[in-house]
Amino acid sequence: MTVLLFLLAVGAVISGCGTDGTDAGEPPSRELEVGVLYEQGAPLYDMVHTIGAGLEHDTTGARVRYTFNNTAARPAIETRMLAGNALDVDLVFDGMDANTFDWVDGGFLMDLSDAMAEPRPDGSRWQDDFHPLFRRSMTYKGRIYAAPEQVVLHLLHYNQGLFDAWGLQPPTTWEQLLQLCEVIEAKGVAPIAVSGQVNFYVGMWFDHLLQQQAGADAVHDHLYANPSIPLAEDPRALRAAQQMHALREKGYLIDGWEGTDFTTTQIYFFQGRAAMILMGSWLMTEMKDSIPPDFHLGVAPFPQVEGAAEAAAYFGRVLSWSVSAHTQEPALAVEYVRRLTSRRAAEIRARDLGAISPVAGAPMPDGVHGIERVLTGADDAEFIYYNYGVTSARFGLADAWYNPLVEMWLGRHTPEQALREIDANLVAVRAQRGAGK
DSSP states (O other), X not given: OOTTOOOBOOOXXXXXXXXXXXXXXXXXXXXXXXXXXXXXXXXXXXXXXXXXXXXXHHSTXXXXXXXXXXXXXXXXXXXXXXXXOOOXXXXXXXXXOGGGHHHHHTTOBOOOHHHHHOBOTTSXXXXXXXXXXXXXXXXXXXXXXXXXXXXXXXXXXXXXXXXXXXXXXXXSBHHHHHHHHHHHHHTTSEEEEOOTTSHHHHHHHHHHHHHHHHOHHHHHHHHHSOOSSOGXXXXXXXXXXXXXXXXXXXXXXXXXXXXXXXXXXXXXXXXXXXXXXXXXXXXXXXTTTTXXXXXXXXXXXXXXXXXXXXXXXXXXXXXXXXXXXXXSOHHHHHHHHHHHTSHHHHHHIIIIIOOBOOBTTOXXXXXXXXXXXXXXXXXXXXEEEGGGGGXXXXXXHHHHHHHHHHHHHTTSSOHHHHHHXXXXXXXXXXXXXXXXX
């Protein structure tokens, strides 16, 4: 699954030095507990450990411990935060995800604004290292609470080998995508791989199309506020649903998609059974060691819908690290985050792990056709938190939003029926929100 499907592991608490038998001549231990998203032995874990080891080497008495803090671990990690025993460094905040703002409002996170603005000897500042597209993810109410480490983007991944053999280019417009699907289907290959067992992998097609037709603000109104009109009465939403539905109606989806899980779907793509898959760029990092050596991967942004009201936005997430407001080692924690998000670390992640960096001008991963052009001209583009944050929202918002779209692709709903069901679901979610206040 994505890099955001996490493993639970809580480290043992290590007591301080001094009266526990430590030699009186030794410097006191300065312990730092940092979150890590991967199991020991994984390449990304090893890189984090290398950064911690460097900090230990350069700082007298420093000791860094690593605690798994991914999705399955979040309940335990957040219980610790509420109890006053937070990780010193954690991935807990995103300035584009309103579901994380309570951690700032509750006083749990350190304000990094001063550290980010401090001039270096060459006059540059930490905050200037990052691409403008991703700076919004760092901030809340004009202050900085996180430093970005890597970026995941929704990208149209395609089989470069097949495209080259057939003389095809990745689509830049929706009409080109449909024409491309027609050509690919005639070759006996499924145009699009998708997992019907993961509703947001289906629904991300609608997310992108609706953003272009209606704009992100209108979508957020439906999801998190009170829209002026229901989706079913909005012609922009109907156009987006109809465009998505056309992929199913024209037979462009891989056979058996309805019951296929995400891992199998990705394997089918790398086996050449489908030519394209809309997926997060985590596909490049998670499957790096499983991609056949003769497979050539290409990526492109989601195509632009001709005549749409909005330019195609970037959807994704910035993995950003925050420092606990209650850490006993604030300077050490900030220095760890500074090293984790440095240009040097970005270069290593791109080279060895295939990760996209938020550092401006950092190299893109090697061996992926088109990746170097993904962020070209993106300084003024719109960046939207992937899935509009619904997968981390409460009250079943993800199922309310995405399940009717799955039903539409299964042939059980027309586009109009799917939108009406989403509207009804959202009314129920809003009622639960109101009751929960």
